[in-house]
Amino acid sequence: SQKIEQNSEALNIQEGKTATLTCNYTNYSPAYLQWYRQDPGRGPVFLLLIRENEKEKRKERLKVTFDTTLKQSLFHITASQPADSATYLCALYNDYKLSFGAGTTVTVRA
């Protein structure tokens, strides 16, 4: 069966450190993968998209890698800030629709 797994449910880090989140998938062949941020009681907000032929994408303090051989994406938040505290979702685009992982909740301590 198809599965999208995000490493841990929660990640606590000190301000200024780098947070690394993992997204692994099975039985998908996604054309691309997206990362979203979701705050409590709110809808997801799009952050980054990376295509199957791209190894790495950056946007400000965010970096995403995509390894289709390992079927894995890594999402990095560098120089983290308390305002980065949120749940981060990975989503695969496959068969004309998005499928989401359960998310990893990141808490950045000041």
Added chain:
Amino acid sequence: GAVVSQHPSWVICKSGTSVKIECRSLDFQATTMFWYRQFPKQSLMLMATSNEGSKATYEQGVEKDKFLINHASLTLSTLTVTSAHPEDSSFYICSARPEGAGGHNEQFFGPGTRLTVL
């Protein structure tokens, strides 16, 4: 740009009643809108894909007679939960894909509607 609104943001209703949730794209036209449901600490689950002027496509396991979807214009889709029961209590989120966008363009999500059925 690319703002999607939902109304209401939260609703409490009695078991057996029907509830309508609206999803609007405010500054773009959306040929396709999507409805998701999210239970606490779980992922967003796609319920149905709504295309303007045609019938919605429902995901496996989603009852189309219970979750009525209407996409009457390029900026409005509605989800009606009919004969709601406590197990329908959830966070309902819509998203919209701009008209003319390729299949890989990102979707823009609404803020969600919290439904509580007593």
